[in-house]
Amino acid sequence: xxxxxxxxxxxxxYRLEAEKCKRCGRICFPPRSKCPxxxxxxxxxxxxxxxxxxxxxxxxxxxxxQFSDQAPYAVGIVELDxxxxxxxxxxxxxxxKIHVGQKVRVEFRRIQEDGSAGILCYGYKCVPVS
Amino acid sequence: xxxxxxxGVGMSxxxxxxxxxxxxxxxxxxxxxxxxxxxxxxxSMYVGCMSSGLFVxxxxxxxxxxxxVGVAGISAARVESACASGGVAFRSGYIEVAxxxxxIVLVGGVEKMTDVSGDGATYALATAADQEYxxxxxxxxxxxxxxxxxxxxxxxGTTREQIAHVAVKNHKHGAMNPRAxxxxxxxxxxxxxxxxxxxxxxILDCSPITDGAAAVILCPLDAAxxxxxxxxxxxxxxxSSTDTIALHDxxxxxxxxxxxxxxxxxxxxxxxxxxxxxxxxxxxxxTIAEICVIEALGFVERGxxxxxxxxxxxxxxxxxxxxxxxxxxxxxxxxxxxxxAQIVEITEQLRGESGKRQVKGxxxxxxxxxxxxxxxxxxxILEVA
Ligand SMILES: [Zn+2]
Numbered sequence: 300x301x302x303x304x305x306x307x308x309x310x311x312x313y314r315l316e317a318e319k320c321k322r323c324g325r326i327c328f329p330p331r332s333k334c335p336x337x338x339x340x341x342x343x344x345x346x347x348x349x350x351x352x353x354x355x356x357x358x359x360x361x362x363x364x365q366f367s368d369q370a371p372y373a374v375g376i377v378e379l380d381x382x383x384x385x386x387x388x389x390x391x392x393x394x395x396k397i398h399v400g401q402k403v404r405v406e407f408r409r410i411q412e413d414g415s416a417g418i419l420c421y422g423y424k425c426v427p428v429s
Numbered sequence: 430x431x432x433x434x435x436x437g438v439g440m441s442x443x444x445x446x447x448x449x450x451x452x453x454x455x456x457x458x459x460x461x462x463x464x465x466x467x468x469x470x471x472x473s474m475y476v477g478c479m480s481s482g483l484f485v486x487x488x489x490x491x492x493x494x495x496x497x498v499g500v501a502g503i504s505a506a507r508v509e510s511a512c513a514s515g516g517v518a519f520r521s522g523y524i525e526v527a528x529x530x531x532x533i534v535l536v537g538g539v540e541k542m543t544d545v546s547g548d549g550a551t552y553a554l555a556t557a558a559d560q561e562y563x564x565x566x567x568x569x570x571x572x573x574x575x576x577x578x579x580x581x582x583x584x585x586g587t588t589r590e591q592i593a594h595v596a597v598k599n600h601k602h603g604a605m606n607p608r609a610x611x612x613x614x615x616x617x618x619x620x621x622x623x624x625x626x627x628x629x630x631x632i633l634d635c636s637p638i639t640d641g642a643a644a645v646i647l648c649p650l651d652a653a654x655x656x657x658x659x660x661x662x663x664x665x666x667x668x669s670s671t672d673t674i675a676l677h678d679x680x681x682x683x684x685x686x687x688x689x690x691x692x693x694x695x696x697x698x699x700x701x702x703x704x705x706x707x708x709x710x711x712x713x714x715x716t717i718a719e720i721c722v723i724e725a726l727g728f729v730e731r732g733x734x735x736x737x738x739x740x741x742x743x744x745x746x747x748x749x750x751x752x753x754x755x756x757x758x759x760x761x762x763x764x765x766x767x768x769x770a771q772i773v774e775i776t777e778q779l780r781g782e783s784g785k786r787q788v789k790g791x792x793x794x795x796x797x798x799x800x801x802x803x804x805x806x807x808x809x810i811l812e813v814a
Pocket of ligand 1 (some may be wrong): 338
């Protein structure tokens, strides 16, 4: 991944910056210029909720090279409070204990090591909460 | 709009073609289609290709391939919509003939995927998902389809065995297709014992990495008899639709909304419904995809896709044979070529040229080709004129 792209994404990856449509309340993550629900172009900056629920998931056994040191690992679609859904790893939990409906919390972690230059990329992962 | 006919079809062998270049594979298919159609000129060409840049380091394909087909000077364009590139290219060619802008149009699709390592191919294919918000998190394509599969199993009670039946059925069909990459039969047991890739999907649930090309020739229906004595195959429906590229942005993780919309548009244009279709070629990039696709096309009720594979409803001899070519699973999946090869299979079936896998009395066929996890879909309906 090119460094410029990585830096551009930091507001989302580090600070969970999202935007809430002023007209219909839809939360967009990442932010968009036009609301996909109502077409409005006016938004308020909001921070994504850190709490959510697992909607579906899988365990990746055959991983891309930059993730191969982590395999097997769980990836799921998590619906955060407020309705935004994200694709994210689900960590700090035995793989066979993850289930749909499980409550999770967003945390910041190292995501991948990029190429031979070894750029460390950070972002969000989810951990179960009881 | 003018009525449009498919008057020629051609394919290269599909498989690991280490001794052939991308351009050679494409030319093999294109010349076969030109010969089959009996035309002596081409006015325009569309090439479906997802990622020749990442797979073989070559862009500017339309001009390169027009040159090597021996028709340099014509109008030519490459079309990209991930794994739906071929289907979208066909639609582009169809529109160009229907509009009256060109008379004889060659639509080809090609992908040369085995010149890079397995990891290189995985990387190239991953660009069809949302790289910044899906790929970055470590999810793979099998992983995205695996999440659809577990959603379908949880909500509709679809069993792991039912999903395996899709692979078994398509290999049974593909075993009768001499151009298929893996023309042999497999068993449910073999699928269930194959290596886990992303739970619950195993390696025998996944379509392979393939080199291959396919091509067809389109012309106005009125002019078609001048060129060919074979049965004329008319394009009666064409529908295309998009959806969110990221799976997580959808309301429903195992419903292909773009396929539903594209099918509705194609059915409406052709003036037919799902029960009027004799056979279909659909996008079984993973076993679970075929299950969700046949539901979206209206061949079965929502949630019944798994049972359809298990009961033989979608097998040769069943109510609606699906993927008589072997599908992506057995025939292979050179991504940019797949959508065009679907047209080749339906055309041959409607002409009665499919040999052992012929669907008896086939009058009307449907193709469904989609990109990524369903972010793009094209549906076509073809009929004997
Ligand atoms: Zn809105």
